[in-house]
Amino acid sequence: MIRKTSLFHLQNRRGLSSVVGALFFTVLMIAGFSVLSLALDAQTDIVTTQRIVSDTEIKKQQEQFAVFASVDQNNVLSMNVKNQGQNPVEISSMWIVNKTLPTQPVTRFDINYDDAFIPSGFTNDIISSQTLHMVPDIYDIKIISSHGTIDIDELVVGLGASIGDLRAELITDPPDVVLGKNVTVAMIVTNTGNAEIKNVHPIMQSVTGSGFLISPSPSHTPSSVNLEPAESVMFSWDYQVDGVSGNDLVFSAMAQGDFKDVDDVSSNVASDTILLREAGEGGSGGEVVISNELFGKPQIFMLMPNAVGDENSDVSDRPIWGVNVANPTDQPMFVNKVVVMAFVPRANSQDDVFVKNCEDIPGANPERPVTIPPTPDNWSCPESNQLMWRDLVSPVEVAPRSVFPFLVGIGSGNMAGTTDDAQNILVQPVVFTTLGQYGKAGYGTTMHTNEVALPNVFLARTPESVASSNVMSELTGIVEGTTVKFNATLADMSSDNIYGIKNGTSLIINIPKEWSFGSVVSNNGFNLSPPVTYPDGSTQIVGTLISSIDDHSEAKTIQFTATAPSVPKTKMYVMSILANGVATGNSASGEFAVGPIAETVLQVCPTSGCP
Structure with a gap:
């Protein structure tokens, strides 16, 4: 009896344990499903909120x-x-x-x-x-x-408010006009009423001020329009003005239109004033210095080859690279580092645009790059595709409103591939100065898988010279009104006589505006097109090669004259020298396009002298 009773109690305990376990598992399941349900509800709320926010943002963007x-x-x-x-x-x-x-x-x-x-x-x-x-x-x-x-x-509301339902605003462009040049007067008229106004037309008032108009009152465009509520129209005139520097002219105009009767709706009288100035007194254009407030930082310009070739690393294979650092301020500026970086657009690129470690053939004399005066000899290649000049102890001083060139001749490096030319390599100069660190984008070159011609353009001290000592990227100390003789040169900086720059290649010279083109003194080796003067006053000279430049000691020069403008204070101008055409090489393509550039900075000083 005792043993049967014990067995009975044991079985009851086992049954009770099963029931308790089932209840516990049920509680856990309910809790788990509750948490999952809450998570799903929260996720649904998040998605709903995101959708509402997205819909609101889309509606806001579409709202106009x-x-x-x-x-x-x-x-x-x-x-x-x-x-x-x-x-x-x-x-x-x-x-x-x-x-x-x-x-x-x-x-x-x-x-x-x-x-x-x-x-x-x-x-x-x-x-x-x-x-x-x-x-x-x-x-x-x-x-x-x-x-x-x-x-x-x-x-x-009150003085100056619109009369009726037309509102007028008048602007002049530019606000400061060179003597004898044109000014555009524009008036914007808006229908601020609730009904259409027909035959809206402008009425120009008498022009007042100390200056005067050269041309008679011009017709305006458009002649007239119909304006719906909230619509606007712009009327414009072009005037040629003159006077004495410092004179002013006041332009005033109003608009009228038809609502119920002819001209029964009028706008307010809107006005604007222009100032007259001499051509050399500020303004915009190709000059570097426009105003100190706008250009209180170094300006960067380049001289560079296009193209370079794999294994163009002979001692004499040194295309010229250069960075002009211009100081547009009235205080001295110091430069302690200049870096030229090349970006080859290949995945995991192993291409070297500059010769490894800035050395030419090991053991050659000299192994270092050729530093071109007046640049101090502090060039190095700290990393692949980086060419650097640096002197942290004795930085180079750039005088106020002047420029300093950083020029070097260096061989090209090697391409990782053996068949694919790099058709465009991005080049970016960066300078470190007491005005801060600045860079400039927009430059490019090409690199080829074997030796090629190395086209460079530059101003030369001596015509038809490829010597690096004759290369100039700037010309300073030009006195206003002086006639200057320039030697714009196209050269192949490679060391062989096999590859060259083909006939038909153009040398392009852009004389900056405000300079007066004189004449072409000589154009040996070039067929010359008539010089073209553009509306902004700049002049372009284009010469086409008669025969190829195949000899590594050969260069071709267009010698010409130009007269510096009159300046109230020292200014700098950029003369761009370029080339466009075809060169040859032992590359995958055999022939390739060339595009060297030299942004030459010209400093013009008043007769009182440079800073």
């Missing part, structure tokens, strides 16, 4: 509207909003900023529901059910949509 504020004769405000998008726009609020008062107070206005919605392509006065009287002042009115898009319009 323009706002135009105006007042009537009683200074009651009208706020027209034109929906220029594809979807309806809901305007939520309007903010008015009084710009005249010192504190510039801001007032918020809610938009009534009936006025808030604007269908696509329609224009509504969003405060038509409200009456807002404006005190004569200047205001910024900001309109905010329900999606957060903001548009702002300036409103002038």
Whole structure:
């Protein structure tokens, strides 16, 4: 009996354990499913939120509207909003900023529901059910949509405000005009009303000021237009002006149009003033120095070959690379490092544009690159495809409004491949100065799988010379009004007589504007096209090679003269010398395009002297 009872209790305990285990497992399952359900709900909420945000952003990006504020004769405000998008726009609020008062107070206005919605392509006065009287002042009115898009319009109430429903603004381009040159006068007219205004046309007022007009009053374009509400038009005139440097001219104009009767709607009278100046007194163009405020940093210009070749590493195979560092400020600038970097667009590139470690053939005399005066001899190649000049102890001084050249002749390196030419290699110079570190992009060269001709262009001290000591990338100390003789040279800097620059290749010289082209003194080896003077005043000379340059000691020069402009203070100009044509080489392509460049900096000083 005792043994049977014990067995019975044991079986009960086992059954109880199974029940407890099942309950515990059930609780765990319920908890797990609850957590999973919460996670799924949270994920659903996140996705829903992201979708709502995305939809809102898309609607905001698609939302386009323009706002135009105006007042009537009683200074009651009208706020027209034109929906220029594809979807309806809901305007939520309007903010008015009084710009005249010192504190510039801001007032918020809610938009009534009936006025808030604007269908696509329609224009509504969003405060038509409200009456807002404006005190004569200047205001910024900001309109905010329900999606957060903001548009702002300036409103002038009182003096200078629009008359009727036309508003006019007048601008002149340029605001400072060279004596005897043209100025463009443009007037923008906007229909700020709620109805179409027909036959909108401008009326130019009498031009006042101390200067005068050379040409008679020109016709304006367009002649007239019809303006829907919120639409604008630009009328323009071109005048030739003259006078004395420092004179001014005031242009004024207004617009009229037809609403019910002829010319019964008029705009305000809009005005703008120009100043007259001599050609040498500032302005824009090819000169480096426009103003110290705009160019308070070094300006960078390059001299470089195009192309180079694999194993062009003989002692005499040294194409010229150079960086001109111009100082446009009125204070000395110091340069302690110049780096020329080449970027070969190949995956895992093993190509070396510059000869390894800046050395030529090991054991050759000399092994170092050829430093070209006045550059100090501090060139090295710290990494693959990096050519560096550095002197941290004695940096080079660049005088105010002057330039210093960093020139070197260095052999080209090796290409990893044996059949594929690199048709474009990006080149970027970087300079480290007391004005900061700056770089310049936009340069390029090519590299070929075997030896090729090495085309360079430069100004030479002696015509038809390939000696590196004759290479110049700048010319300083030119006195204003001086006639200068230039030797623009095209040369093959390789050491062999097998490959060369083919006949038909062009040498292109761009004389900067404000310089006066004189004449071509000699063009031995070139057929010369007539020089072309462009509308900006620059002149281009193009000579075409009559026969190929095959001898490594051969160069061809176009010698010409040009007269420096008059300058009130020292200025720098860039004379670009380029070449375009075909050269030969033992490369995959056999023949290849050439495109060397020399951005030559010319410093012109007044008769009182250079800084």
